[in-house]
Amino acid sequence: MKAEKVTSLGKDWHKFCLKCERCNKTLNPGGHAEHDGKPYCHKPCYAALYGPKGVNIGGAGSYVYETPVNDDTAPVAMETKPKAEEKKTTRGPVKAEKVSSLGKDWHRPCLRCERCSKTLAPGSHAEVQFKKAKIKLLCNASRHEMAFEDKYDLIVYMGSVLNYSTMASHTAINPVMLFFLDQKLQARVIMACRDRQRAEEAAQDIKNQAGPSQGEVVIKNLDLASLQSVRSFCEEVIREEPRIDVLINNAGLYQCPYSKTEEGYEMQLGVNHLGHFLMTNLLLDLLKQSAPSRIVVVSSKLYKYGSINFEDLNSEQNYNKAFCYSQSKLANLLFTRELARRLDGTGVTVNALTPGIVRTRLGRHVNIPLLIKPLFLLVSWLFFKSPLEGAQTPLYLACSSEVEGVSGKCFANCEEEQLLSKATDDHTAKRLWDLSESMVGLRR
Numbered sequence: 001m002k003a004e005k006v007t008s009l010g011k012d013w014h015k016f017c018l019k020c021e022r023c024n025k026t027l028n029p030g031g032h033a034e035h036d037g038k039p040y041c042h043k044p045c046y047a048a049l050y051g052p053k054g055v056n057i058g059g060a061g062s063y064v065y066e067t068p069v070n071d072d073t074a075p076v077a078m079e080t081k082p083k084a085e086e087k088k089t090t091r092g093p094v095k096a097e098k099v100s101s102l103g104k105d106w107h108r109p110c111l112r113c114e115r116c117s118k119t120l121a122p123g124s125h126a127e128v129q130f131k132k133a134k135i136k137l138l139c140n141a142s143r144h145e146m147a148f149e150d151k152y153d154l155i156v157y158m159g160s161v162l163n164y165s166t167m168a169s170h171t172a173i174n175p176v177m178l179f180f181l182d183q184k185l186q187a188r189v190i191m192a193c194r195d196r197q198r199a200e201e202a203a204q205d206i207k208n209q210a211g212p213s214q215g216e217v218v219i220k221n222l223d224l225a226s227l228q229s230v231r232s233f234c235e236e237v238i239r240e241e242p243r244i245d246v247l248i249n250n251a252g253l254y255q256c257p258y259s260k261t262e263e264g265y266e267m268q269l270g271v272n273h274l275g276h277f278l279m280t281n282l283l284l285d286l287l288k289q290s291a292p293s294r295i296v297v298v299s300s301k302l303y304k305y306g307s308i309n310f311e312d313l314n315s316e317q318n319y320n321k322a323f324c325y326s327q328s329k330l331a332n333l334l335f336t337r338e339l340a341r342r343l344d345g346t347g348v349t350v351n352a353l354t355p356g357i358v359r360t361r362l363g364r365h366v367n368i369p370l371l372i373k374p375l376f377l378l379v380s381w382l383f384f385k386s387p388l389e390g391a392q393t394p395l396y397l398a399c400s401s402e403v404e405g406v407s408g409k410c411f412a413n414c415e416e417e418q419l420l421s422k423a424t425d426d427h428t429a430k431r432l433w434d435l436s437e438s439m440v441g442l443r444r
Contacts, residue, residue, distance in 0.1 A: 017110070018039060022041075025041050190220055190237065191218065191220070220236060221233065222279075224251055225262060230278050230279050231278070244286050244293060246293065246295075247283060247294070248296045248298070248398060249276040249297045251276070252271070255268075255321040269328050272331070273335065277436045278441075292347045292404070293347065293349075296398055297332050297352040299329045299330075299333050300329040300355075301354045302329055303354075306325070306328075307327065309327065335432070335433070335436070336351065338433045340408030343407065351403065351409050353410065355394070356390065
């Protein structure tokens with residue numbers, strides 16, 4: 001890919017190579033100064049190093065200086081009319097470090113994502129052939145975000161996509177479902193929700209966005225805080241659905257006040273871990289029959305602040321809502337690891353992800369002071385991920401051929417994430433699995 005060239009100070013430059021020698025700021029042609037063959041921004045770098053003397057050569061704030069004869073720190077301005085005996089010297093463009101990637105040589109500053117302009121490290125990106133555009137060089141996050149816009153080819157498992165969500169129509173599940181409903185995929189999406197009215201509103205909103213020739217949305221009742229509801233839901237799915245290609249465990253409670261599930265378990269542990277644990281196990285036979293199939297488990301980076309308190313797993317002695325959330329998200333990762341081990345060779349893969357901070361209703365139980373709430377809302381819109389951005393990694397794990405056959409891993413921003421040792425402890429994962437089986441009634 002050829003970088004745009006610019007001409008300045010009598011030389012040709014790659015656009016991104018024309019940088020201040022001191023602060024590395026990209027310079028505009030004519031909007032800088034030169035000293036001893038090196039370009040500088042006029043202020044503050046040139047003024048700080050060599051002083052303000054100079055001659056304007058055209059262009060706002062453009063000056064050229066030459067090296068003084070007696071004082072290297074106080075350059076003398078060039079005469080506006082150079083002497084006849086003086087010979088102009090031509091220097092080539094400033095040489096940038098070269099890197100090799102995708103079988104090509106690049107100037108390092110020129111190796112940038114064509115969508116977000118992020119400077120890329122060799123090997124951390126890809127070329128993508130789009131149907132409506134030429135080949136583009138993209139970082140991983142932009143590559144998967146553009147799947148919604150240009151519909152480049154992905155290996156997608158056709159059939160049913162089972163997705164549990166308690167979220168309303170404006171939250172992160174919409175982009176995931178909208179992608180599967182696209183007229184190219186024609187997927188059947190089972191939307192399992194506790195609040196049927198909100199689910200129907202969300203489904204209608206998704207259908208309106210998907211347009212004609214779309215796939216199908218099926219709404220089923222499910223309350224993860226009730227293991228009996230989980231069993232009834234799974235029985236209905238097994239009875240009515242011939243296959244499941246993708247199962248996305250996406251439901252979650254975040255720092256809710258202390259309460260218990262129908263069976264008497266701490267609410268965050270019950271919904272975030274035990275409900276998913278039972279549902280996934282009850283649907284495993286159908287997933288195996290549908291192989292190759294995938295399971296996607298949504299965890300959180302807050303797992304780092306938790307541990308599995310086997311002595312008081314139900315938080316009867318002490319309840320810390322932040323710790324209990326982190327404990328449940330750590331349980332998601334340990335569950336993923338142990339399940340991947342048990343599914344080895346079956347054609348069913350399972351991977352977890354940490355989506356980052358996304359603008360959803362997950363934090364509805366967090367009390368924010370009224371005076372601070374406007375500032376918090378502003379910060380969330382400026383720095384939190386949008387639902388579309390938050391949906392990229394779940395889509396990547398559900399659809400991309402790059403993770404075909406990959407299992408037992410955790411991903412963030414469409415790339416594999418290195419976990420802390422507490423999340424990769426096989427002994428703890430096995431112990432938690434055995435205890436969870438007893439708690440949900442799978443082991444007698």
